[in-house]
């Protein structure tokens with residue numbers, strides 16, 4: 285169970301608006317987020333900017349439970365935000381995702 289208060293969640297999109305296996309860019313309270321759906325249908329939300337250089341991770345490819353940066357190939361774990369492949373060494377922030385029964389995708393931003 286998530287310990288994040290209900291009031292912290294904001295609606296970002298509907299599940300139908302996300303690619304079957306891929307990423308889409310979203311703005312949440314002024315922060316740019318990569319919304320990512322993996323092959324098993326799990327939806328993740330991470331900061332969209334690669335920590336190696338200032339490019340959009342949502343333009344990268346989903347590989348299992350990671351998102352690969354299109355510029356130099358760093359992969360970021362979608363659960364922890366940790367880079368699993370160089371050259372990036374700094375993690376991206378991971379945000380909490382909740383899906384409603386109606387299929388709305390809600391996100392609570394981490395700090």
Ligand code: FES
Nearest residue numbers: 334336337353356
């Ligand atoms: S900009 Fe993402 S790995 Fe270099």
